Amino acid sequence: MSALLRSALLAAARSAQLERAVTRLPVSRDVVSRFVAGTTTDQVVSTAETLLRSGRFISIDYLGEDTTDLTQAQATVEQYRVLIAALGRLPQAETTSGAVRPLEVSVKLSALGQALPRDGHAVAREHAHQICAAAEAAGLWVTVDAEDHTTTDSTLAIVRELRADFPWLGTVLQAYLRRTEEDCRALAGPQSRIRLCKGAYDEPESVAFRDRAEVDASYLRCLGVLAAGQGYPMIASHDPAIIAAAGAAVAAARRKCEEYEYQMLYGIRDDEQQRLAAEGNHVRVYIPYGDQWYGYFMRRLAERPANLAFFLRALAGG
Ligand code: FDA
Numbered sequence: 001m002s003a004l005l006r007s008a009l010l011a012a013a014r015s016a017q018l019e020r021a022v023t024r025l026p027v028s029r030d031v032v033s034r035f036v037a038g039t040t041t042d043q044v045v046s047t048a049e050t051l052l053r054s055g056r057f058i059s060i061d062y063l064g065e066d067t068t069d070l071t072q073a074q075a076t077v078e079q080y081r082v083l084i085a086a087l088g089r090l091p092q093a094e095t096t097s098g099a100v101r102p103l104e105v106s107v108k109l110s111a112l113g114q115a116l117p118r119d120g121h122a123v124a125r126e127h128a129h130q131i132c133a134a135a136e137a138a139g140l141w142v143t144v145d146a147e148d149h150t151t152t153d154s155t156l157a158i159v160r161e162l163r164a165d166f167p168w169l170g171t172v173l174q175a176y177l178r179r180t181e182e183d184c185r186a187l188a189g190p191q192s193r194i195r196l197c198k199g200a201y202d203e204p205e206s207v208a209f210r211d212r213a214e215v216d217a218s219y220l221r222c223l224g225v226l227a228a229g230q231g232y233p234m235i236a237s238h239d240p241a242i243i244a245a246a247g248a249a250v251a252a253a254r255r256k257c258e259e260y261e262y263q264m265l266y267g268i269r270d271d272e273q274q275r276l277a278a279e280g281n282h283v284r285v286y287i288p289y290g291d292q293w294y295g296y297f298m299r300r301l302a303e304r305p306a307n308l309a310f311f312l313r314a315l316a317g318g
Contacts (some may be wrong), residue, residue, distance in 0.1 A: 188229025
C-alpha cells in the first residue's frame with residue numbers, strides 16, 4: 001500500500017465525521033465481523049472458548065479509545081469488570097503465581113481517561129489499577145496497548161508504577177519508534193512481559209522509522225534484546241519473515257517454548273496461528289469486541305490493500 005493511502009486511512013481513523021458515516025453503512029457490520037468478535041461479553045467469551053479449545057491463549061480488548069469523558073472512562077472500567085468476571089469462571093483461569101496465564105485482557109489507557117485535560121494520567125492509572133486488581137483476583141493477566149507516540153511516556157510511567165503491585169503486568173512496544181530499542185533494554189528485566197509489534201499509527205519521521213525495511217530491521221534488533229533479556233517476550237506479528245527470525249532468535253537465546261509466545265490478531269492468519277500452536281508453541285490471539293470498532297477497523301484496512309479492496313467490494317454489493 002502506498003504510504004500516502006496508508007496515511008490517509010490512518011487520518012480517517014481519527015475523524016469523528018467519517019466514523020459516523022462508516023458505522024452507519026449497512027455492509028460495515030458484516031465486513032467488521034471478520035476482525036471483531038461481536039459487541040457483547042457473551043459473544044466474545046464464546047469466541048474465546050472456541051479459540052481456547054483449539055489450544056490457543058487469548059487476550060480480549062474492549063474496543064474504545066481517546067475518550068475525553070470521565071463517565072465513559074468509568075463505564076469502560078465497569079465493562080472490563082464484567083468481562084473479567086466472565087473469563088474468571090472459565091476453567092482456564094490460572095491463579096498459580098508465576099505460571100503462564102492463558103487468559104488475558106488488553107487495555108488502552110486512552111479509553112480509561114488518559115486524554116482527560118487536567119488529570120488524565122492519574123485517572124488512567126487509577127482505572128488501570130482497578131482492572132489489574134480484578135484480573136489478579138480472577139487469575140488473568142493484563143497487557144497495556146501502545147497508542148500514538150505522544151502517549152508513550154505517560155503509558156510506560158503508568159506501567160512501571162503498577163508493576164510494583166502487579167509484577168506480571170505486560171506492555172506493548174512498537175518497533176517503528178526510534179526510542180523502542182532503548183525501551184526494550186530498560187524494560188526487559190525479570191518477570192517483564194513485553195509485546196513487541198511493528199506499530200499501527202501514522203507517526204512522523206522525527207520519532208519513527210517510516211520505511212518498511214527499517215521498521216523490520218528495528219523489530220529484529222528489539223527482538224534480539226528481548227530474547228536475550230530476563231522477561232517473557234511476546235512476538236506480535238503476522239509477518240512470515242519476522243516469525244521465522246523470531247524462531248531463530250529464541251533458539252539462539254536457548255529459550256524453552258514456555259518462555260515466550262507468538263501473538264496475532266483475531267481473524268488474521270488463522271491457519272498460521274494453528275500451525276504454530278500445533279508445533280507446541282504458545283500462541284495468543286488478540287480478540288477485540290464492542291461497538292466502538294471504527295478506529296481499530298480502519299487501522300486494519302491501512303495495514304493491507306486486500307482488506308481495503310474487500311471492504312470496497314462489499315460496499316459495491318459484489
Ligand atoms: P505486516 O504488516 O508487514 O504484515 C505481514 C503479513 O501479515 C501481511 O503480508 C499479511 O499476510 C498479514 N497481515 C498483516 N496485517 C494484516 C491485516 N490487517 N489483515 C490481513 N492480513 C494481515 N499496534 C500498535 O500500534 N499498538 C498496539 O498495542 C498493538 N497491539 C497489537 C497486538 C497484537 C497481538 C498484534 C498481532 C498486533 C498489534 N498491533 C499493535 C498492530 C501492529 O503494530 C501491526 O500494525 C500489525 O500487526 C501488522 O504488522 P505485522 O507485524 O503483522 O506485519
